[in-house]
Amino acid sequence: MAYISTLSKLALLGGKPIRTRPFPAYPVIGEEEKRAVMEVLDSGQLSTFSASRQGFLGGRKIQAFEAAFAEYHGIRHAIAVNSATSGLHAAVAACEVGPGDEVIVPPYTFTATATAVLHHNAIPVFVDVDPVTFCMDPAQLEKAITPRTKAVIPVHLLGHPADMDAILAIARRHHLKVIEDCAQAPGARYKGRLVGTMGDCGVFSFQETKNMATGEGGMVITNDPDLAERARMIRNHGEAVIAGEPRKYLTSTIGWNYRMTEIEAAIGIVQLKKLNTLNRERHELAAYLLDAMPDNPGLTYPLESPQIDHVYHVFGMNYDETKTGPSRARFIEALLAEGIPVGPGYPRPLYHNPLFQERLAYGKQGCPFTCHLYGGAVSYAKGLCPVAEALCAQSALWTFVVRPPATIRDMQDIVTAFEKVWEHSSALTKENNHEAAIG
Template sequence: MSKLAILGGSPTVTGSVSPFITVGAEERQAVCDVIDSGLLSGFYGSWSEEFWGGPKIKALETAWIERFGCKHAVSVNSNTSGLIACMGAIGLTPGDEVIVPPYTMSATAMAPLFYGGVPVFADIRDDDFCIDPSQVERLISNKTRAIIAVNLFGHPARMHELRKLADQHGIHLIEDNAQAPTATEDGRYTGTIGHIGVFSLNCHKHIQTGEGGICTTDDDDLALRLQMIRNHGENVVRDTNTADITNLIGQNYRMTELSAAVGVEQLKKTDQLITPRIELAEYLSAGIGGLSGLTVPQVRDGCRHVYYVWALRMDPDVLGISRATFVKALAAEGVRVSPGYLSPLYKLPVFQNRHAIGNAGFPFTLSDRTYENVSCPVVERLQNHELIMFEICAYDYSDEQKAQIVAAVHKVHDNLAQLQDLDLAEQ
């Protein structure tokens, strides 16, 4: 039995690891074509054909509609901007409540604050790490205006169940689909099941434009409002017989022609970029799934997981060591993992202090919701003790290194007794 690297042995994973590069000659040529055209942004803020953007923006949005089968696609300059625009599009007003998960990037919970909305945190499930519909239902009140569900790590939340719940209560369901492009639930793409879906094209995602995002919807009025908010909609004068766009303040959430040109090429490559990530995740799950005390990512029946993150759960009681020691041992073997994801968002000072905008505590002064004693035991357990993250989208491993990663986990698992002594010494 080989000696653990953390105890002086040789690391299992050898060689340098390259970043996973998604851009190439096609994107380079597309950007050069835009530069040669001289039109780096085709947007005008005034009411004209250019209000909707330039040729590359329109090409990207059309291609997105065709790829994902939605009625409307509205490009924006980030997923965060898209989430904020969603809050305006649904007509969120000060004091309205929006139910959100606590385990996600902060933008999900920050978006309602821009319109005076009050986030309410619902616990997640430990099988898919996504918001739990039963907890959402418990928190719905007469102030609830929307639910934001995150398809975290690339696996769908229980979107059809959440959509049914939203429709029953007359509220909107927003999908934060930043980490799950081409994931599906019961044959439907995530990002197209809620009233609005928001995709990320950030440089760390499966497909990217550096920064960028796409909002999708089948609702004509929501699409119009998203387009207004994206491009200084308060400047637009429309026929009074058309959709009501009053009480709507616009922003500059516009994507450039350069980014859109990259997006068009990235969208063509979607399958060839995502399929290897799925294959790597499935390889890891097959190689590690039989080890006691470890739970590899679960894929719910009828779902497609696209693995932004390969999320391993460990049971410290079964393994007899802390997660911290287990992760240190894996890292010493050359496995790039990290303990936990993010601290639950309700622990952020903005919520603990109930102080977001101005000096008087707005918008929390409009609500009796508090955050000191939020009960989300599942997310606390996962974050503090169980979850181990392996970033599928970040690195490009050779076949040899993939086998070495699996061997490294087995090596650490086979030497738990040695680690128990180390664990006690570090406590």
């Protein structure tokens, strides 16, 4: 472990920071991605969704990306879309969730997990998360099921797989569809199985911060041919184009334009080839931190149970100020001053947002919550999911920089800064007390 002089003052209190250089930029884009993009630009075929059945299935790169993604997952169908948000919505619709149906989601996730449900005029019902994995707590799931429940969306959050065996057992017992939100976890495994392959379908994001990145983009995967065909139609204006027949402009379901471009698909093909390596590098950096971070009774590091392969989209810690002294906000401020990008993660559980508190989805009359097709009584009351509320309000501590091209040398700075701030935490606590006295 690095030695920190007891004399070195915290940067927050006027001392020298551990690090002034920024952490290396992400994503990792190499010559192969650049060549792949140029090839598409030179071909002049930028989208190529068109009137024929072939065109309905997307351009050459899209179809190649879908085939490679399906093969990587050992699954029959992959449908490329322009984001995970559109993929989640397409999945909700393709699972035939209807207006007023309830869909169970965790509240400790990105907005899109829940808004994809609202996009289809269905009602998100929030179920609390596990304090260690940050993923949906199966023990809470069954209690939230009502006769209106049609589906559940477990999220593999921060790269850690949700407890799928328990979730699937409950879902199957109640005939619920399972849509895995894999936006933060491509390549993660639960008991040897890749995320996205266990439920009825899985949805991925390739937005630029994700473990594989195409700028924007997403993918829906499934073994169900009907679900796949519905998702393809939803992606393309709801228009069905039948092989061997001319286009009839026949719109047989509501659809959107959720199509990916050839440029994104070309980058995706290259990034997918690198995914295992990129994830392994994340894992090595995380393993270094798990070994070298200071023992601190108030800090819990990510859990690596032997049943899972974590892909560390985020290195997520738990902070307990009753054991550390300084508040989480003060601890973060001190680390930021030392040049280490850390943050508190999601600021509030999703249902604390005005969207849910004031029911502001469609129009001003509370639709879809007040829709006569619903008639249920979903609760978004404060206190609904105490674990998620505590993670947001006081305990989660995240850093995004545990990823390539960062190296062990970069991780050493993180360790040194945590050691330094930990060693000087009484100075921060005094500051807290001072603030409290004058506040």
